[in-house]
Amino acid sequence: NxxxxxxxxxxxxxxxxxxxxLCAQDMNHEYMYWYRQDPGMGLRLIHxxxxxxxxxxxxxxxxxxxxxxxxxxxxxxxxxxxxxxxSVYFCASSYGQLxxxxxxxxxxTRLTVL
Amino acid sequence: xxxxxxxSPSLSVQEGRISILNCDYTNSMFDYFLWYKKYPAEGPTFLxxxxxxxxxxxxxxxxxxxxxxxxxLSLHIVPSQPGDSAVYFCAAxxxxxxxxxxxxxxxxxxx
Numbered sequence: 677n678x679x680x681x682x683x684x685x686x687x688x689x690x691x692x693x694x695x696x697x698l699c700a701q702d703m704n705h706e707y708m709y710w711y712r713q714d715p716g717m718g719l720r721l722i723h724x725x726x727x728x729x730x731x732x733x734x735x736x737x738x739x740x741x742x743x744x745x746x747x748x749x750x751x752x753x754x755x756x757x758x759x760x761x762x763s764v765y766f767c768a769s770s771y772g773q774l775x776x777x778x779x780x781x782x783x784x785t786r787l788t789v790l
Numbered sequence: 791x792x793x794x795x796x797x798s799p800s801l802s803v804q805e806g807r808i809s810i811l812n813c814d815y816t817n818s819m820f821d822y823f824l825w826y827k828k829y830p831a832e833g834p835t836f837l838x839x840x841x842x843x844x845x846x847x848x849x850x851x852x853x854x855x856x857x858x859x860x861x862x863l864s865l866h867i868v869p870s871q872p873g874d875s876a877v878y879f880c881a882a883x884x885x886x887x888x889x890x891x892x893x894x895x896x897x898x899x900x901x
Contacts (some may be wrong), residue, residue: 780890
């Protein structure tokens with residue numbers, strides 16, 4: 677099993693450009709999450725999904741959109757990138773609700789917006 | 791408003807000694823707490839958790855203590871090993887599917 681994979685690993689964008697980050701999991705998990713990690717801020721939840729076709733907002737959703745068309749994939753989109761979106765993005769998945777269901781994280785995508 | 795706080799950005803411990811990492815929270819609705827470990831250029835990995843009905847949970851060298859009245863939890867690593875050198879994140883949840891993470895503590899274990 678590959679676990680949780682993220683594509684791409686690194687990306688540099690110019691302000692105003694758009695891009696999509698792909699997260700894939702092969703553990704048949706229902707729940708998937710997108711986080712961003714910034715220095716001194718820990719990990720903050722952007723959006724999450726509790727099943728195929730569902731999405732919900734996290735702590736910092738502005739400027740991002742997500743889609744969960746297939747159970748194994750969770751896409752994070754930036755329509756018009758801003759320097760404030762420079763960050764490391766982590767995807768995670770879990771079998772179910774948090775209690776007794778740990779979140780498994782991908783290796784991260786380092787995004788720089790110039 | 792940081793609901794989960796890790797006030798020590800870094801900690802340095804000698805190999806074989808105890809490492810104690812601390813975490814404070816402000817939201818009394820939190821009832822499930824986790825510790826994650828993160829190596830550079832990797833995603834966080836789950837380490838240990840505790841629910842609010844317990845005050846201690848142990849897994850090998852790792853023990854988490856929860857003091858609900860003080861809204862404080864701590865992670866003890868005994869004995870510390872060089873491979874434990876990483877960033878440790880405390881996280882909390884309260885009746886939701888969302889985790890709130892602390893800012894992390896960088897642990898360095900030296901020989």
